[in-house]
Amino acid sequence: MFDLGWTELLLIGIVALIVVGPKDLPGMFRAVGKFIGKAKGMAREFSSAMNDAAEGSGVDDIKETLRKAANPMKSAMDEVKKTTDSVTRDLKDSAKPVLSEERQSQADKIRDKAAEMASSRQAAEAEAETAKPEAAKPKPKAKPAPKTKPKPKAAPKAKPAPKAKASQKQNAGDKA
Structure with a gap:
C-alpha cells in the first residue's frame, strides 16, 4: 500500500514530536494504533464475507472446471487414480477370508x-x-589412567679428555 522505509518513518516521528509535543505523543500513537487495528479488522471481515459469497455462488466449481480445461492430462490422471483407489479398496474388502x-x-x-x-x-x-544377585551383574570397567609421555632423559655429561702432556713430551722427544 504505502512504501515507507525507516528513514521516512524517522522523519514522520520527528515532525510528530515537534508538532504534537513530547507530552501528548504517546496518546496520539495509541489513537493511531487503535485506528489501524479497526481498519485491519474491517478489511479481514470484508475479505471473509467476499470468500463466503464466492463459495455460495459456485465460483469454486467454475475454478475447478477452468483448471481441468487448462491441464486435461492432469485431470485425466486424477480420475484414473480415483478409479484405481476405489477398485483396490473393493478388492481388499472382498479378499477377507470368511471362516x-x-x-x-x-x-x-x-x-x-x-x-x-x-x-x-x-x-x-x-x-x-x-x-x-548384585554380584552377577556386570560392573562398569574402570577407566585406565591417562598415559603421560615419559620425560626425555638428559644426555650424560661427557668426561673431559685426559691431558695430552705425556704424549706431547713423547712427540717432542721424537722430533729431537
Missing part, C-alpha cells in the same frame, strides 16, 4: 494360547531379572 464357525473358534483358541504364553514368558523374564 466357518469351527475354524473361527480354533483361531480364537490359538490366539488366546499365544497371548497366555507370551504373558507367562514375560513374567518369567521379570522374575529372573529380579532374582539375579
